[in-house]
Every structure is written in structure tokens, then in C-alpha cells.
Amino acid sequence: MNNIFVYCELTEEKTIADVSLELLSKGRRLATELGVKLEAIVIGSDLKRIEDQVFPFGVDVVHVADDNRLFPYTTLPHASLVLHIFHHEKPEIAIFGATSIGRDLAPRIASALRCGLTADCTSLEIGDHFENKTQTEYKNLLYQIRPAFGGNIIATIINPETRPQMATVREGVMKKEVLDPKYKGQVKKVNASAVLRDEDFMVQIIERHMEASKINIKNAQVIIAGGYGVGSRENFQLLYDLADVLGAQVGASRAAVDAGFSEHERQIGQTGVTVRPKLYIACGISGAVQHRAGMDQSAQIISINTDPNAPINHIADYTIIGSITDVIPKMIRYYKANSK
Amino acid sequence: MSFRIIVLAKQVPDTRNVGKDAMKADGTVNRAALPAIFNPEDLNALELALRIKDQRKDCEVIILTMGPFRAAEIIREAMYRGADRGYLITDRKFAGSDTLATSYAISLAVRKLEPYHLVISGRQAIDGDTAQVGPQTAEKLSLPQITYAEEITEVSEKHIVVKRRLERGIEVVKSPLPAAVTVHSSAPACRQRVAKLLMKYKHARTVTELQNETKDYTELYDQRPYLQIDEWTVDDLHADVTMLGLSGSPTKVKKIENVVFAHKDSKVLSASDEDINNLMKDLIDSHVIG
Numbered sequence: 042m043n044n045i046f047v048y049c050e051l052t053e054e055k056t057i058a059d060v061s062l063e064l065l066s067k068g069r070r071l072a073t074e075l076g077v078k079l080e081a082i083v084i085g086s087d088l089k090r091i092e093d094q095v096f097p098f099g100v101d102v103v104h105v106a107d108d109n110r111l112f113p114y115t116t117l118p119h120a121s122l123v124l125h126i127f128h129h130e131k132p133e134i135a136i137f138g139a140t141s142i143g144r145d146l147a148p149r150i151a152s153a154l155r156c157g158l159t160a161d162c163t164s165l166e167i168g169d170h171f172e173n174k175t176q177t178e179y180k181n182l183l184y185q186i187r188p189a190f191g192g193n194i195i196a197t198i199i200n201p202e203t204r205p206q207m208a209t210v211r212e213g214v215m216k217k218e219v220l221d222p223k224y225k226g227q228v229k230k231v232n233a234s235a236v237l238r239d240e241d242f243m244v245q246i247i248e249r250h251m252e253a254s255k256i257n258i259k260n261a262q263v264i265i266a267g268g269y270g271v272g273s274r275e276n277f278q279l280l281y282d283l284a285d286v287l288g289a290q291v292g293a294s295r296a297a298v299d300a301g302f303s304e305h306e307r308q309i310g311q312t313g314v315t316v317r318p319k320l321y322i323a324c325g326i327s328g329a330v331q332h333r334a335g336m337d338q339s340a341q342i343i344s345i346n347t348d349p350n351a352p353i354n355h356i357a358d359y360t361i362i363g364s365i366t367d368v369i370p371k372m373i374r375y376y377k378a379n380s381k
Numbered sequence: 382m383s384f385r386i387i388v389l390a391k392q393v394p395d396t397r398n399v400g401k402d403a404m405k406a407d408g409t410v411n412r413a414a415l416p417a418i419f420n421p422e423d424l425n426a427l428e429l430a431l432r433i434k435d436q437r438k439d440c441e442v443i444i445l446t447m448g449p450f451r452a453a454e455i456i457r458e459a460m461y462r463g464a465d466r467g468y469l470i471t472d473r474k475f476a477g478s479d480t481l482a483t484s485y486a487i488s489l490a491v492r493k494l495e496p497y498h499l500v501i502s503g504r505q506a507i508d509g510d511t512a513q514v515g516p517q518t519a520e521k522l523s524l525p526q527i528t529y530a531e532e533i534t535e536v537s538e539k540h541i542v543v544k545r546r547l548e549r550g551i552e553v554v555k556s557p558l559p560a561a562v563t564v565h566s567s568a569p570a571c572r573q574r575v576a577k578l579l580m581k582y583k584h585a586r587t588v589t590e591l592q593n594e595t596k597d598y599t600e601l602y603d604q605r606p607y608l609q610i611d612e613w614t615v616d617d618l619h620a621d622v623t624m625l626g627l628s629g630s631p632t633k634v635k636k637i638e639n640v641v642f643a644h645k646d647s648k649v650l651s652a653s654d655e656d657i658n659n660l661m662k663d664l665i666d667s668h669v670i671g
């Protein structure tokens with residue numbers, strides 16, 4: 042069987058993006074299960090010693106295309122280079138981030154290769170499949186598991202016949218795990234100027250304003266999330282107070298962001314970030330399906346809500362029936378008095 | 382030659398407001414209870430097209446949709462807001478198409494409408510939720526793609542300038558034409574129906590719809606041929622059937638599970654000091670916090 046490939050994105054600071062490190066971690070586990078190698082692709086400029094960032098995640102081979110026309114990302118040259126690599130290497134599986142970049146690039150590549158692509162997977166597993174119609178047995182396929190229909194159904198999708206089996210996965214869905222800080226793989230340089238043609242550069246970037254992401258709720262162990270029920274920006278301060286004493290981060294529902302209680306970077310859910318903390322405290326959040334899509338993998342959930350029937354309570358481990366203005370100060374008081 | 386814009390639009394079940402009545406007794410979604418709507422970002426796409434039409438007298442906006450017969454509803458809806466005409470791609474042989482097969486069919490239809498300047502689609506449909514059809518259609522047509530458009534700031538015969546909305550900021554890009562653009566929900570909302578256009582197009586029908594009408598439209602259609610919404614089948618597109626439908630789709634759905642909104646074993650507490658103190662103690666003792 043051929044190898045597993047992960048397309049690695051670069052941050053503004055030209056480090057490997059978290060989402061890609063998460064996918065390398067997942068890719069490593071799948072590669073080990075299948076007994077194949079894990080290969081990474083990094084395309085950009087000034088990529089000196091970029092391999093040092095990916096090897097600890099168990100990468101056996103990293104393909105590096107370094108050319109000053111390749112950063113920032115544009116679709117056509119990156120697509121040409123990935124296709125070039127895939128034509129030579131014939132991957133078994135190829136994984137991309139379900140990010141602005143990955144969701145732009147992966148479908149273009151899947152279309153050129155006439156391969157199946159599954160969007161926004163929340164889980165990737167290895168499994169077999171028996172096709173009744175043709176009486177064919179398929180071993181060790183990639184099960185690509187994803188929500189669809191607004192999060193109301195979960196589909197398991199397979200690509201029995203086409204290779205690579207392609208999938209995108211959102212940031213924060215897989216766990217980032219260093220395999221071995223001393224792990225060493227091989228670097229394969231791609232001669233970009235030999236592959237690229239003038240047409241690949243027909244779309245030009247003429248202006249760019251990117252923020253380095255400051256707020257990072259994705260990797261928080263404990264999240265205090267506020268909803269519309271928090272009532273005001275002033276009341277939201279209570280959540281920050283609790284977060285301060287617990288060493289937590291503050292998140293928000295879309296209704297809270299829309300009401301101006303919180304910044305968009307903190308939004309959790311289908312159109313925000315996906316989080317999976319050890320503890321999620323939902324304050325004045327009703328628990329719409331779009332919100333739950335971003336937090337229902339939390340290890341423990343506490344809901345503070347005045348409404349005993351709020352849907353969020355159904356997935357909560359503890360429900361406190363009460364107002365946040367009453368409950369949160371009590372939590373802070375107890376914690377200050379009793380923690381070391 | 383006119384400046385031709387093809388807008389791709391999909392009719393979708395409204396998955397956003399899955400209310401209590403849309404839930405079955407077993408906690409799963411009753412799809413039949415969901416209204417069929419114009420995919421929200423496709424309305425943003427239509428608006429960006431109509432804004433170009435506002436500026437250029439020679440501009441023509443064509444709506445293209447693939448779906449069952451009733452999807453003609455969104456073609457009419459687009460006409461009421463300013464689209465000039467529309468085509469419905471419809472055939473049983475398209476059923477079960479994944480995004481690759483869908484973009485293949487759409488790309489054949491777009492080719493029938495050559496020469497065009499722009500293909501504008503939504504970023505993502507709210508049912509399939511993949512955001513793949515736009516880029517895949519672009520690839521099949523060998524067009525440059527500009528995803529996540531928020532605004533088209535400049536248009537000429539030869540190029541466009543587009544502001545893109547990305548996760549961490551914005552980017553302004555310039556592309557030669559023809560090009561494919563996918564539109565983000567942060568683009569301006571679509572204008573409302575125009576009364577004059579509603580009057581003009583309310584009798585617009587597809588061939589199939591006309592066959593089901595009791596009234597005779599022959600005379601009206603002779604006078605106003607623009608009311609005719611053409612339907613395109615696999616044969617009209619000269620499509621390779623092995624690249625369509627289930628057999629032309631490399632992705633196979635192995636299993637579908639409905640998300641059941643089950644009750645988890647959950648402890649209900651009051652806001653009393655005692656309840657909250659006990660909870661905090663448990664959390665500290667179990668090292669969840671601390």
C-alpha cells in the first residue's frame with residue numbers, strides 16, 4: 042500500500058500551522074495502523090529547516106517546494122505542485138485542513154485527479170467494506186466521518202475505487218501530539234520553477250491584511266462560554282473574572298457575538314471554532330445545533346441557565362438552574378477560598 | 382458581445398432552523414418538514430452579479446441550477462430580483478451525484494453558454510455543506526478560481542478585482558477573465574424582489590411545468606418567449622453517463638446516522654451556595670480545574 046500525505050499550511054510567521062500539525066498527528070497514527078509511511082508537503086518561501094518542525098510528529102518524508110512566488114498561498118501554483126507530487130508518489134490517502142486554504146485547494150486537486158473528497162471530517166478511521174452489488178471486498182479503506190445537513194446527520198463516506206482517498210479536517214478536531222522529538226525523516230526538494238508555468242500566476246494578490254491570531258481558545262483546557270442570556274457586555278466581564286481565576290479562556294455563542302458582547306474570534310460552533318476542552322461551562326447558552334457542533338466533544342459540560350428545559354442541558358453533565366449573575370460570583374468565591 | 386455572468390444556485394432544504402416541529406418523535410430530523418429555499422450564499426452570489434449588471438448595460442445574468450423539477454422555483458425567484466434567464470439541469474440520471482459528478486454536469490452546462498465572462502457561485506450549500514462544487518467546476522472549466530468573495534471592486538472586459546474574506550483577514554486579488562468566483566456570506570445581502578419583474582416573470586415556466594398547467598399558455602409564450610425556462614437533460618449536455626449519478630461519484634455514503642438529541646445522564650443543581658460549593662469541590666478534587 043502507498044503512503045499517507047498531509048498538505049501543510051504556513052502561518053503568517055511561516056511556521057507550520059497548528060491544523061497541519063494536528064493532521065500530521067492523525068496521519069501518523071493511520072500510517073502506523075496501515076504499516077505505511079507518513080509524508081508531508083510544504084510549499085512556500087524561505088523554508089530553511091522547515092523539516093525540523095514536522096519530523097517530531099513522525100514524518101518520514103517531507104516534500105519541500107521553496108520559491109519566493111509561493112508565499113502567500115495562491116491556488117494555481119500550489120495546485121500544480123501538489124498534483125506534480127501526487128502524480129509521482131500516488132498517495133493512498135491525502136489530508137488537508139478544512140481551512141480557507143485547504144477548502145480552496147483540495148477540491149481543485151480532487152477534480153483534476155477525479156478522486157473522491159470528503160469535506161470537514163470529524164473522524165477518520167480505517168475499516169473494511171463489502172460491496173453487495175459487485176460482490177467486492179475492500180480492505181483497509183479510510184472511513185471519512187462527517188456531519189452534514191446542518192449537523193443533523195453524521196455520514197460515513199468511503200472512496201473504494203479512487204486514489205488518493207482525500208479528506209479535509211477542521212482545526213481543533215484532531216489532537217496535536219509530538220511522536221518523538223528526535224524523529225528524523227528525509228527531505229525531498231521539489232524543483233518548483235521546473236513545474237510551474239506562467240499561467241499559474243495569472244491571479245495576483247494586490248493587497249493583504251492578515252491578523253496573527255491572538256485569541257486562541259482552540260487549545261484551552263477549560264472554556265467559559267457566554268451566550269445571549271449573559272445579557273450585556275458588562276455581565277460578560279463576570280465570565281472573564283471566572284476565567285482569570287481558573288486559568289481558562291472565554292468563548293461565545295453567535296448570538297452573543299452578534300449582540301456585541303464578545304469578539305468574533307471567540308465564537309464557538311459551526312461557523313466558529315471547534316473546541317474540545319476538559320471542561321466547558323456554558324453560561325446563558327440555549328444550545329442550538331450549530332453551537333453544539335463546535336463543543337459537544339468537550340469532556341465535561343456544565344450549563345448555567347435560567348431555563349430548566351434549555352436544549353444544552355440535555356448534553357450537560359451538570360445543569361445549574363439559575364442566573365449567571367448569581368451563580369458565577371459564587372463559583373469565584375468558592376474557588377478563591379479553597380484552591381491552593 | 383454581452384458581458385455574460387452565469388450564477389450557480391441550488392435549492393436546499395432549510396437546515397438552519399430545525400425547530401421542534403421538524404423533529405420526529407425519535408429525535409431525528411423530519412426532512413419533509415423543512416421548507417425548500419434558495420441556498421443563502423447563492424443569494425449573495427446573485428447580488429454580486431446584479432451589482433455588475435447595475436453598472437454595465439451590456440451585462441446579462443443567467444441562473445443555472447441542477448435539481449428536481451421544483452428547483453425551477455429558484456430560477457423564477459432570481460428573475461424577480463433581476464436575473465435575465467435561467468436553465469434547469471434535470472434528469473434522473475443525475476441523482477446521487479457527489480460534488481465531482483455535480484461539478485462535471487454543471488461544467489458541461491456552463492460550456493453550452495459560452496462565451497461567458499464570469500461563473501459566480503455560493504461558497505457552500507447548507508445541506509451538503511462541502512463548499513467543493515465551486516472550485517471543482519472551476520477546475521473542470523480550466524478557469525482561475527477566486528473563493529470567498531465579499532466584494533467585486535473592479536470589472537472590465539478583461540479582468541476583475543475581488544476582495545476575499547479569509548479566516549484571519551482579507552485579501553484583494555486581480556484575475557483575468559473568464560474566471561470562477563465563490564461568494565462568502567459576508568457579501569451584501571441580495572436585493573428584494575422588484576414588483577415590475579414579478580409581473581414580468583410570474584408566468585415563467587419550464588417545459589415540464591407547462592405540461593402540468595391546465596391553462597393554455599401557447600399564445601402568451603409566442604408573444605413572450607423569454608418566459609420559457611429551458612430544461613437540460615443528460616442528452617442535451619452530451620454527458621458521459623458513467624461520470625454522473627451514483628456510478629460517476631467516487632465518494633460512497635457507507636452509513637448515515639441521524640443525530641438523536643438524546644438526554645445525557647445529567648445532574649440538575651440549584652443556584653444555592655451548597656450546590657455550587659459541592660460542584661466546585663468535585664471539580665477541584667477530580668483535577669478538572671485546580
Ligand SMILES: Cc1cc2nc3c(=O)[nH]c(=O)nc-3n(C[C@H](O)[C@H](O)[C@H](O)COP(=O)(O)OP(=O)(O)OC[C@H]3O[C@@H](n4cnc5c(N)ncnc54)[C@H](O)[C@@H]3O)c2cc1C
Nearest residue numbers: 268269270294295296310311312313325327332347364365
Ligand atoms: C448557518 C448558521 C450557522 C450558525 N453558526 C453558529 C455558531 O457557529 N455558533 C453559535 O453559537 N451559533 C451559531 N448559529 C446560531 C444558532 O442557531 C443560535 O441562534 C445561537 O447559538 C443562539 O445563541 P444563544 O444560545 O447564546 O442565544 P439564545 O438561543 O437566545 O439563548 C439564550 C439562553 O440564555 C438563557 N438565559 C437568559 N437569561 C439568563 C441568565 N440571566 N442566566 C442564565 N441563563 C440565561 C435562556 O434561557 C436561553 O437558554 C448559527 C446559525 C446558523 C443559521
Ligand SMILES: Cc1cc2nc3c(=O)[nH]c(=O)nc-3n(C[C@H](O)[C@H](O)[C@H](O)COP(=O)(O)OP(=O)(O)OC[C@H]3O[C@@H](n4cnc5c(N)ncnc54)[C@H](O)[C@@H]3O)c2cc1C
Nearest residue numbers: 159160189447479480502503505506509510511512513514
Ligand atoms: C450526508 C451527505 C454528505 C455528503 N458528503 C459529501 C462529501 O463529503 N463529498 C462529496 O463529494 N459529496 C458529498 N455529498 C454529496 C453532495 O452533497 C452533493 O454532490 C451536492 O449535490 C453538492 O454538494 P454541496 O451541497 O456540498 O454543494 P457545495 O459544494 O457546498 O456548493 C457550493 C456552491 O456550488 C453551487 N452548487 C452546488 N450544487 C449545485 C446545484 N445542484 N446546482 C447549481 N449550483 C450548485 C452553489 O452555488 C453552491 O453555493 C454528501 C451528501 C450527503 C447527503
